[in-house]
Amino acid sequence: MFHADQVRPPYARLADWTQQMPDELRCLKQAEAEAFFRRIGITFAVYGEGGDPDRLIPFDMFPRVFTQAEWRKLERGVKQRARALNAFLVDIYGRGEIVRAGKIPAALVYRNAAYEKAAAGIVPPRGVYSHIVGIDIVRTGPDTFYVLEDNCRTPSGVSYMLENREIMMRLFPGLFRENRIEPIDSYSTLLRRTLASVAPEKCTSSDPVVVLLTPGHFNSAYYEHSFLADLMGIELVEGADLFVEGPFVWMRTTEGPKKVDVIYRRLDDAFIDPLCFRPDSMLGVPGLMDVYRSGGVAIASAPGAGVADDKAVYTYVPDMIRFYLGEEPVLQNVPTWQCAKSDDLRYVLDNLAELVVKEVHGSGGYGMLVGPKASRDQLASFAERLRADPGKYIAQPTLALSTTPTFVDQGIAPRHVDLRPFCLVGERIELVPGGLTRVALTEGSLVVNSSQGGGVKDTWVLAE
Amino acid sequence: MILTVNHITHYRYDQPVRGVVQSHRLYPSCFDGQRVIVWDVTLSDGIAGGGFRDAAGDWIQGYSVQGPVDALSVTVTGQVETRDLAGVLSGHRESIPPEAYLVETPATRADRTLIELGRAAKGSTPDLLEQAHRLSGAISDAIVYRPGVTAAHTTAAEALALGEGVCQDHAHALIASARSADIPARYVSGYLLVGQDRGEAAHAWAELWVAGLGWVGFDPANRCCPDARYIRLGSGMDARDAAPIRGIARGMGAETMDVSVAIQSVQQ
Numbered sequence: 001m002f003h004a005d006q007v008r009p010p011y012a013r014l015a016d017w018t019q020q021m022p023d024e025l026r027c028l029k030q031a032e033a034e035a036f037f038r039r040i041g042i043t044f045a046v047y048g049e050g051g052d053p054d055r056l057i058p059f060d061m062f063p064r065v066f067t068q069a070e071w072r073k074l075e076r077g078v079k080q081r082a083r084a085l086n087a088f089l090v091d092i093y094g095r096g097e098i099v100r101a102g103k104i105p106a107a108l109v110y111r112n113a114a115y116e117k118a119a120a121g122i123v124p125p126r127g128v129y130s131h132i133v134g135i136d137i138v139r140t141g142p143d144t145f146y147v148l149e150d151n152c153r154t155p156s157g158v159s160y161m162l163e164n165r166e167i168m169m170r171l172f173p174g175l176f177r178e179n180r181i182e183p184i185d186s187y188s189t190l191l192r193r194t195l196a197s198v199a200p201e202k203c204t205s206s207d208p209v210v211v212l213l214t215p216g217h218f219n220s221a222y223y224e225h226s227f228l229a230d231l232m233g234i235e236l237v238e239g240a241d242l243f244v245e246g247p248f249v250w251m252r253t254t255e256g257p258k259k260v261d262v263i264y265r266r267l268d269d270a271f272i273d274p275l276c277f278r279p280d281s282m283l284g285v286p287g288l289m290d291v292y293r294s295g296g297v298a299i300a301s302a303p304g305a306g307v308a309d310d311k312a313v314y315t316y317v318p319d320m321i322r323f324y325l326g327e328e329p330v331l332q333n334v335p336t337w338q339c340a341k342s343d344d345l346r347y348v349l350d351n352l353a354e355l356v357v358k359e360v361h362g363s364g365g366y367g368m369l370v371g372p373k374a375s376r377d378q379l380a381s382f383a384e385r386l387r388a389d390p391g392k393y394i395a396q397p398t399l400a401l402s403t404t405p406t407f408v409d410q411g412i413a414p415r416h417v418d419l420r421p422f423c424l425v426g427e428r429i430e431l432v433p434g435g436l437t438r439v440a441l442t443e444g445s446l447v448v449n450s451s452q453g454g455g456v457k458d459t460w461v462l463a464e
Numbered sequence: 465m466i467l468t469v470n471h472i473t474h475y476r477y478d479q480p481v482r483g484v485v486q487s488h489r490l491y492p493s494c495f496d497g498q499r500v501i502v503w504d505v506t507l508s509d510g511i512a513g514g515g516f517r518d519a520a521g522d523w524i525q526g527y528s529v530q531g532p533v534d535a536l537s538v539t540v541t542g543q544v545e546t547r548d549l550a551g552v553l554s555g556h557r558e559s560i561p562p563e564a565y566l567v568e569t570p571a572t573r574a575d576r577t578l579i580e581l582g583r584a585a586k587g588s589t590p591d592l593l594e595q596a597h598r599l600s601g602a603i604s605d606a607i608v609y610r611p612g613v614t615a616a617h618t619t620a621a622e623a624l625a626l627g628e629g630v631c632q633d634h635a636h637a638l639i640a641s642a643r644s645a646d647i648p649a650r651y652v653s654g655y656l657l658v659g660q661d662r663g664e665a666a667h668a669w670a671e672l673w674v675a676g677l678g679w680v681g682f683d684p685a686n687r688c689c690p691d692a693r694y695i696r697l698g699s700g701m702d703a704r705d706a707a708p709i710r711g712i713a714r715g716m717g718a719e720t721m722d723v724s725v726a727i728q729s730v731q732q
Contacts, residue, residue, distance in 0.1 A: 093519075094559075095559070096561060099561070106561065106563045107563065107566075109563075110561050110563035110564040110566075111563065111564070111566055111567055115564065117519075117520075117560060117564055117701070118518075120518070120519035120520070120559065120560045120564075121518060121519030121559055121560075122519075202514070243483065243528075244485055244513065244526070244528050245511065245528045245530060246511045246512065246513055246528060247512075247513045247514035247526075274712055275485060275486075275487050275710055275711070275712050276487070279704075279712075286485040286712040286714070287485035287486075287487065287513065287526055287528060287712075289487075290487050290513055290514070290516075290524060290526035291513060291514065291526065293516050293518065293524070294513065294514025294515060294516040294524075294526070295514060295516075296513070296514050
């Protein structure tokens with residue numbers, strides 16, 4: 001919010017707003033927000049941590065603000081990245097030109113755990129593998145944004161983006177009168193339109209049947225699954241609600257079987273079809289892959305999309321942008337050391353205390369090391385793990401992440417944030433002006449993951 | 465050589481099941497070594513899904529049967545003209561890069577002995593084809609053909625430790641040690657014209673990638689490369705991935721399966 005000790009212009013009105021807000025009112029509003037979230041049931045269960053599975057994710061009432069100019073750059077960068085990632089997926093499951101051209105090592109692609117041989121040769125409708133691309137971005141200076149990682153499978157969190165806005169509008173309607181804030185409520189319409197636009201060849205209807213396939217209510221993102229299905233006006237289904245007959249997938253309904261054209265699946269490749277992948281999975285639909293591969297149904301994201309958001313493949317995204325689009329990347333990658341390379345590994349081991357080390361296939365902030373915050377013992381034991389299996393890890397410098405004002409017990413204090421905009425890719429590429437801002441609530445912490453005690457806040461893009 | 469195929473699989477369920485879904489890889493590959501004269505796959509029940517040729521060149525056909533189902537049979541009949549190409553899979557259209565066939569699967573995980581066999585073959589000669597032959601020979605030596613001692617879930621390492629097994633075990637062991645030596649390898653399922661005494665008519669072998677030649681078949685169970693007695697159906701990472709019939713039944717009924725395969729050569 002501050003630049004050279006001056007309040008940055010987009011935050012000027014908010015500075016007045018907080019100064020005029022008495023403490024009692026703030027407490028009252030905070031309690032109201034919590035009651036709202038409890039009532040609608042938006043919770044985030046944390047894997048493997050025990051405790052309350054229906055824990056609320058903390059909500060911070062101080063919004064994060066982008067100017068129109070800042071957003072335009074972000075939008076350009078995010079859309080560019082989403083295009084390149086999809087071009088990459090179509091390419092590697094096709095002729096593999098980028099590998100032949102020597103721009104990315106064959107082993108990284110074809111020996112990748114997320115490479116799906118069953119997807120080889122498939123060009124999904126409109127050439128889209130990843131229909132919802134969540135790109136995690138941090139800011140390190142007034143004009144400097146870095147992409148931390150790409151999420152091409154089933155990025156979650158968009159329900160928080162929408163609900164955070166909803167609650168802010170309820171709590172502080174005045175703010176929305178005084179500030180010209182770009183609306184984001186078109187997201188569900190755009191998502192539905194995006195999914196309908198990728199209906200398969202064999203779908204002759206002008207109004208394709210779209211369903212959301214969830215692993216079920218025990219999944220940590222189940223709230224989001226039901227929320228999105230509800231907003232889009234589509235059926236929320238589990239594997240047992242669908243079945244394959246002939247060349248199509250059908251949904252059981254009270255009026256008999258109904259053909260399904262597009263499946264927005266919120267479960268991993270390994271679980272979608274026990275006939276093709278894990279035979280012990282009860283969550284998926286037997287025979288689904290054969291129907292998909294013969295063009296009878298579309299799956300979003302398409303099976304195999306995960307190879308594009310692997311943390312080692314991430315390093316090559318700027319090269320993908322140049323290779324497929326002939327453009328220079330708008331958003332920068334964080335410099336990344338591949339521990340699989342011996343020179344990189346040596347550097348990482350020598351500088352472990354200054355670096356952030358992540359597992360290539362990890363997510364949710366688990367199994368990572370934040371060098372500057374780690375004890376000597378932690379550093380030593382992590383170094384051992386690195387030496388034992390270097391290919392599992394990548395390392396990045398600790399970035400001076402931007403902070404935004406955040407309500408804390410002592411009043412207002414700066415806390416580190418990141419941003420996940422959700423880019424929709426179908427017939428068109430769409431991005432609503434906003435995203436999910438996650439905030440590290442612990443002073444000085446750089447880990448914003450909700451599973452590690454992070455919170456969320458509303459994200460504003462100011463109209464011109 | 466002209467080979468005729470009669471392959472019938474009977475499924476029986478002790479209680480009727482609600483439905484069956486199958487995925488078939490039951491159509492002969494298209495390559496210079498074989499040509500289909502007639503070929504037919506018939507199910508006693510159910511309807512066909514959309515068929516398609518996958519990027520490995522196999523024709524995949526889905527089938528679904530709505531229940532109640534208490535029995536199902538899949539009948540494959542046909543006639544194929546074959547040629548001996550010394551195992552070389554020439555004229556086969558596929559687009560998956562060989563690199564993708566270096567990935568381990570649970571059934572083809574290489575243990576120290578398998579890695580050692582791979583390393584020994586690789587180090588014995590610079591000639592890539594000769595390396596593959598030596599490795600296949602080493603697997604033939606290490607696993608004696610003996611039916612009934614291994615099962616469908618036996619892994620490469622287990623079969624090697626046992627020293628006995630059937631064609632699936634030979635293929636898995638060869639694939640595992642080849643991959644550990646950075647030689648792309650895959651599992652192939654098909655049919656074999658067998659003599660009176662021994663062998664499996666529903667057969668499996670391995671293909672190894674030999675730069676310059678492409679995919680070359682090796683059958684360590686019979687100490688040879690596939691010739692005119694072989695009909696190739698399809699390939700995969702391991703036996704499960706390359707299975708000619710994969711199926712899932714919905715319901716409580718226990719399944720029993722009965723398979724008969726007859727391959728004969730037509731006198732000319």
